[in-house]
Amino acid sequence: MDLSAIALFPSVGDSVEGLTLPTSRPIWTLLDKTENSGIAKQLEMLLKVLGSSIPDEIKASQTITIDESKGFVHITKNASIGPCVLIEGPAYISGEVRHGALVRSHSWICEKAVVGHASEIKHSLLLPEAKAPHFNYVGDSILGSGVNLGAGCKLSNLRNDGRNIWIRGLGDPIDSELRKFGAILGENVQIGCNSVCNPGVILGAGCNVWPNITVSGAHETDSILRE
Numbered sequence: 001m002d003l004s005a006i007a008l009f010p011s012v013g014d015s016v017e018g019l020t021l022p023t024s025r026p027i028w029t030l031l032d033k034t035e036n037s038g039i040a041k042q043l044e045m046l047l048k049v050l051g052s053s054i055p056d057e058i059k060a061s062q063t064i065t066i067d068e069s070k071g072f073v074h075i076t077k078n079a080s081i082g083p084c085v086l087i088e089g090p091a092y093i094s095g096e097v098r099h100g101a102l103v104r105s106h107s108w109i110c111e112k113a114v115v116g117h118a119s120e121i122k123h124s125l126l127l128p129e130a131k132a133p134h135f136n137y138v139g140d141s142i143l144g145s146g147v148n149l150g151a152g153c154k155l156s157n158l159r160n161d162g163r164n165i166w167i168r169g170l171g172d173p174i175d176s177e178l179r180k181f182g183a184i185l186g187e188n189v190q191i192g193c194n195s196v197c198n199p200g201v202i203l204g205a206g207c208n209v210w211p212n213i214t215v216s217g218a219h220e221t222d223s224i225l226r227e
Helices: 027-031 039-050
Strands: 065-067 073-075 086-088 091-093 107-109 114-117 120-122 131-134 137-139 183-185 201-203
Touching: 039 073, 039 091, 073 086, 086 091, 107 120
Parallel strands: 065 086, 073 091, 091 107, 114 131, 120 137, 183 201
Antiparallel strands: none
């Protein structure tokens, strides 16, 4: 299985909206908060340059809460933020955050991506046009362009025993060396309602997961997961 950024996210290439994707390292290294090349460190460095940016209409809102106690929040002019939303910095948002969503620290939401009603995102990257639109949990994950999570879909990011997350389905199991690792979903992956991805899931571009399924391990491009 090709785990390069170009294979998983072919429409993006090796960079998007200030983020550089790895070309020679495993894609899950983006989720390592200690790595300078990871989402967290790249986001912090980007925000040092961009600084805080909160449009006036959001500042004036009586229901939107912006918490910059731990880092800047940068919301672009093209972004849309619904009522009753909480955003914790550091965060970069150029997509849409809908009513009642919780955007936790180190979230990177690209143009036309959606964090929907009652959804929660934490230390995750939503590439352009990725959608977590209804009652979703997205923790320590990467969603490629065109990904859609069905209502109630959860991307679990922590083992019950708290140990490192191993990646299975690529031959011998691989220690990701990460304690928190949700899912990496290639472009146009579709996941049905109420499905759950166990920690360490990697789905190649175009995979289709049926509703009410629990997914584990890595799966090749265009796989159909029924059970």
